[in-house]
Amino acid sequence: MHRRGNEASLRYEARRQREDESPRLHAEVPTLESLKLEIEERRGNASNPETTYIRRIVVESAPALFALVCGERDCEDGGHDITYAVMAGLRRGSTKFEGEDVCHGSVRTTTCGRVLHYKATATYRP
DSSP: OHHHHHHHHHHHHHHHHHHHHSOBHHHHSTTEEEEEEEEEEEOTTOSSOSEEEEEEEOTTTOBSOOEEOOSOTTOBSOOEEOHHHHHHHHHHTOSEEEEEEEOOOEETTEEOOOEEEEEEEEEEOO
16 A cells, blocks of 8 residues: 555656746746536446536636546556647637547556546636
């Protein structure tokens, strides 16, 4: 169990470093005023989400990085990096957009395959 805790803390530190090194969201999309991400996550073959939550982004201080951890407790080396898709929507000035991402991590001897679906709602300054 100690090894798993150590691995988790190393992953957390690596993610934190990526966030610190990323450009700031307000610098990348200066007119962005607010951003909300509605997240649903399910097993690849399930139709109903197992996890749902809302992430309200603090635009003034947030990194321009949208890398979310996988909701599968036993997933190794997985996650959902939706940065490119989210930033593309924001740079287009879209007020609403959505997408999906499949986790390519592994659970024991098989691919994780959890599916993350997101809906973004953004507002912009004139």
